[in-house]
Amino acid sequence: MTTALNNLMFGPGFKDFDRFLVGFDETFDRLAKFHDDVTKNIPNYPPYNIRKVEDNRYVIELAVAGFGRSDIEIELADDKLVVRGNTQEDNSNNFLYKGIANRAFTRTFALNEQIEVQDAELINGMLRVFLERIIPDHKKPKKIDVKEPTEYRSLSSNQLHQNVE
Numbered sequence: 001m002t003t004a005l006n007n008l009m010f011g012p013g014f015k016d017f018d019r020f021l022v023g024f025d026e027t028f029d030r031l032a033k034f035h036d037d038v039t040k041n042i043p044n045y046p047p048y049n050i051r052k053v054e055d056n057r058y059v060i061e062l063a064v065a066g067f068g069r070s071d072i073e074i075e076l077a078d079d080k081l082v083v084r085g086n087t088q089e090d091n092s093n094n095f096l097y098k099g100i101a102n103r104a105f106t107r108t109f110a111l112n113e114q115i116e117v118q119d120a121e122l123i124n125g126m127l128r129v130f131l132e133r134i135i136p137d138h139k140k141p142k143k144i145d146v147k148e149p150t151e152y153r154s155l156s157s158n159q160l161h162q163n164v165e
Contacts, residue, residue: 034110045105046085056133060109065125066102072127076117081109081129114139 049061073084085105118130
C-alpha cells in the first residue's frame with residue numbers, strides 16, 4: 001500500500017504503519033476497496049447491531065419488523081455476508097398516516113476469511129445472524145524451541161551471505 005493511501009485511510013498517526021507488517025499488502029488493499037465500496041452508498045435501513053458475545057463469537061442483529069422468514073435471504077460469498085429483505089408494498093389508500101417503512105433492503109457485511117456463519121433466526125422482528133471465528137491449527141500460536149545448531153543446519157558466515165545474495 002502506498003504511503004499516501006495509508007495516510008488517507010489511517011491518518012498521519014499511522015504514517016509508517018505498513019513497514020512493520022510483512023505480507024499484509026493484500027489485507028490493506030482489501031480494506032481500501034471495502035472502504036471505497038461502503039462509502040459510495042451508505043444505507044441506513046434496516047438498523048443493525050454487531051455484538052461480540054465471546055472471544056471468537058459474534059452476532060449481527062438487524063431490526064426487520066414486518067418481514068417474515070420467507071421475505072429474508074442470507075447469502076455468503078467471497079467473504080461477504082449479504083442480507084436481503086423483499087416484501088410486498090401495500091399501495092392501498094386506506095392509510096391516514098403511513099410512517100412504517102415497508103421497503104426492500106440489502107445489507108452487506110465484510111467478513112474475515114476465518115469467520116463462518118453458524119446460524120440465523122428471526123424472533124419478534126429481530127433477525128440474528130450468529131458468526132464464529134474458526135482458527136485453523138496452522139494459524140494458532142505455537143512455541144518454537146531454540147535448539148543448538150547441528151552440523152547439517154548450521155551455515156558459516158560466508159555461506160549465509162552467499163545464500164542471501
